[in-house]
Amino acid sequence: MPLVTGNGLNNIITPSSASAGVTGWYFGLWGDDTIYGYNGNDSINGGDGNDKLFGGTGDDFIDGGFGFDTIDGGLGNDTTSYAFYWGPINANLATGVVSFPGNSVFTDRLISIENLIGTAGNDTIIGNTANNSLFGEAGNDTINGGDGNDKLFGGTGDDFIDGGFGFDTIDGGLGNDTTSYAFYWGPINANLSTGVVSFPGDSVFTDTLVSIENLIGTAGNDTIIGNTANNSLNGGAGNDSINGGDGNDKLFGGTGDDFIDGGFGFDTIDGGLGNDTTSYAFYRGPINANLATGVVSFPGNSVFTDRLISIENLIGTAGNDTIIGNTADNSLFGEAGNDTINGGDGNDKLFGGAGNDWIDGGFGFDTIDGGLGNDTTSYAFYWGPINANLSTGVVSFPGNSVFTDTLVSIENLIGTAGNDTITGNTADNSLFGEAGNDTINGGLGLDTLTGGAGNDFFRLDNVANRDLITDFSVPADTIILANSLDSTLTGAINPGIKGLLFNSGNVDGSVLDAAQFFQGAGLTGGALGDSSGIYVNTSNGDIWYNDSDVVDSYLIANVGAVAAAGMTNADFVYGV
Template sequence: MTVVNGTSEADVLSGTDGNDQLYGLESDDVLLASTGSDELDGGDGFDTANYYAITSGINVQLATGAATVAGPDGKLDTLVSVEKIVGTFSNDTFSSSVAGVTLEGSSGDDVYIVSAEDVTIVEQDWAGYDELRTSLNSIKMAGFVEKLTFTGTGDFKAYGSDTDNEIIAGAGNDWLWGGDGADHFVGGDGYDTVSYSDSLEGVRVEDFTNYDGLTIAYGDIFTGIEALQGSGFDDVIYRHKDSMSIDGAQGYDTVSYRYAFDVANVVIGNGSNLAGDTLLNVEEVIGSSGADRFVVNASGVKVAGGIGDDVYTINSTGVTVEEDDSFMGGTDHVYTSLSELRLSAFVELLTYTGSSDFTGYGNDGDNTIVSGAGNDVLLGGAGADNFEGGAGIDIVSYDDSAEGLSASLNWGVQSGIAFHDVYIDIEGLRGSQFNDVLEGEWGDNVLEGGGGDDQIQGGEGNDHIYGGLASGLDAAGQSDTLFGGLGDDVIIAARDGLFTWVSGDEGNDNITLGRGVAYGGQGNDVLIFNGAGPSSVGGSGFGEQGDDTYVVDTSALVTIKDEGLDAHDTLILNTIADASQLSVTRVGDDVYLHSANDGSSGVPDNGVRLVDWYAGFATIEHVQTADGQVFELPAGGDGFAMFG
């Protein structure tokens, strides 16, 4: 056995073809292995064992207290105090469970098996197809190592190099970063994520058409990967097949299914999706050429279904839907649980899936709007729209119309934007801000005129009819004509209307009027004069047949003529405190009931005027003041003598 000793300097030592002992002693030495079974002892310093001269691949085993190198023809070297090993030009295997060593495979297809931290691997770009196998739970690939395989247990974090890598995950929930290069990510049994958070710019993932703006994601492919994470910039991620969870991270991120092999089935925001992708922190989604399905649980998202019959389920505000305006755009449907939603252009169907009250807006096309179980308000816009109500009181509103219109729940005349509209299980209509004609039907309807001079005809049910709006937020200056029709109706004139003509028609009606004329019609009616409008202008009431009740605010002058022969008509003066505050003035055949403190002389301009009272129309049997005291009037024209 030949023994070769070095010096205190940096030596290069070589042995014979036999079994040698090389001792580097001090400084940084290079020990050249030969064909025999050698003992290579580097001594002090950073020492290298070099196997360039060996013509076949070697197998390096580095463990605590034992370091061996197996070569061809039974060669077996022992290494002592060696910090770096340089392999052959053939296919070498390096296995290290000790830290602080450097492994250089040279050329050939080399395998590195690493189970310790702080192991340095050196490869060249011409040096074959090299693989790193590790049981460590986190590792970064060295440059020009092409393949990384995780052999350990638990969750794994892998960082690729700037070249083309193949990274194979394990059985845990692993995170994989490929870096530059066209990388192949292979998932294992767990939930595996590929991340581009290390990118210094926005990435374009699986963009097979983007040859002008390459990013670190260009050429990357995914096998068995469950999730993708974007960069901190504006990303574009193209989806083609398989289901994934995608987190766009920061920036304005787009996920496109334009080139997908199948239709898109997507949940955007929180939620699970067993049939397709789940997207988080994504600002724009582009559909495929087929019938896509989008569930949107995140706000601030733009979703473009494109061509095909697309379905959108929108559960969050601030969502924009874009559809194709051609015939290839298909018939598109939006489902929503939001309390208010407006259809985007070229979307045809809207269905409410929630449980509260809903306000739904159509677009300028032909829409079908389906309400829910609450009291809903539906606005179709232009186009021939179908409205389908639910269990509550549902109203079709034309408040957005730019002109007056005619609308009928009874298959009557339709005009304006209501032309060709169809109502199914709809209980009410609301007019525009212009002059409208509205008609009810056999059920209990709610009819609201809105602004303008409206004509409203109730139907056979117990209707609520408003000259303005049920909310009382009426436009001033309107003159309406309101008919109750059959049934026990509630009719309320616009509070600040110029003049309203009301007929309760048949039934026991309740009519509220500011100024205008009210006819109770047949039945036991209640006519309320609320004193709205200028104080010098009141209304006129004609109770007609039945036991009628007149409720009057005496700040204006209200004219009443009750021609009915029933003996139970009542006048309630709700702004005159008690009998001591009531004055009675006769002017011709009329009697005026007014406040004793109004200071009027001559013909009063406030209170109540009972027409032809002294000419045989003394048909009010009871008078009640604000304190609740009721006075029964004796028959005959002098019934008010008791008030002096």
């Protein structure tokens, strides 16, 4: 391979000087040289001076050296290098201009150059429509491949690489490197772990990513998956699905309704605009997640937390999670485990999932679905009153004829400090009236009824099951014997007992006749023959109803021995 060297003057070196038609090495030294390659794969170095370098045909390597040079690669796949320069440079193969920041006058001129090697500085390199190979080398470089199937190499440093249109190989090299698809109309499926970016609707072509830590998506509905590095992933516009994988990631949904899974690690998750969801279903649990404060902590780990920003919805773990919403209209999912969920303000959708969950809807008109298990909802936060019916699944708010809460698969309910009306369903309910003069009906099932403070009414309308009244107080509380139980009961109408709910309408109730009230230690229904009436066992607090029409006895309630001993016929009302 012939070597042709200039003499330090302004030389003109032609192919004849290097045996025409043979690949040559050409060195211009320090003059303003004009060097012509030929039809081989030539290596040309202009040296110092303002040189004009022509590669000719072949795949040439041209180094302009110091000076303001014109470099024409000619035919073939040609490369120019600025590795000699301390940098940085701004090189644009599309316009053919290489400028030197800090020097506003001088530029290099590039013609028919397909590939470029940058400097050790923070270069900006832009390709053209050819299949470029662009090398950032050291420094925090910005590289844009333009059109074409490009090979882009960031080198060392924290590089920003945009492949442009085409099916590219993007290698970030050492450092914390970012690639962007913001230019693309989308969507994309990008996986930093496998290094593959595919384009839905195009089953053939893909981009290949190597050593990329961060990615910016498109305006479409992207799927973006991170790797084990500390990734920064940005979905951009669109309804994106983002999974950070392992590592302490920063995940940005952008605009749109995004689904973000931080994966393992201590992550910052920013949903951006839209109705965004984050999921911890992958985690063995439990978690304590608060959308209002934006903090997700991991019990047993007092140091690390996730940070949530602009997240409206959250999916919990299989553990016993605590999940708190914010002022948005949240959708919160407890999944498996005995979860505690509080919707906060907003019209929320709260799902307990499997397990015995405790759900507080907070202010707003909420849908509360306990899922599988023995689930409780609470209205203790509300000033009251409420009308809650677990059988119909409706909670209404007297004075507000429009809005309601919807309950699904709820077994237990805690009322307010107001005068609540609470009705159970066919499950074994636990119903709590709290403060106020409450009316509580367990419905079917073996129910546990607690009135709380106030003069409470406990309605019994089913002979098939016994309800436990935990805090019956004499003479403050009253037992209502529903129409379904009172076919043989007699007594005096009491006009003062009106408007008792449970579909009774505004009717007068009757106080049980003293002749039909029986009380004694060990007393059971039918103990006194077939006499109709209420039998109170002061030994254990059982209350029996005896119906002479069918000559049968039913254990309908238990109030405890203390309350039973103080009861009189005046504690029972029927006919409503």
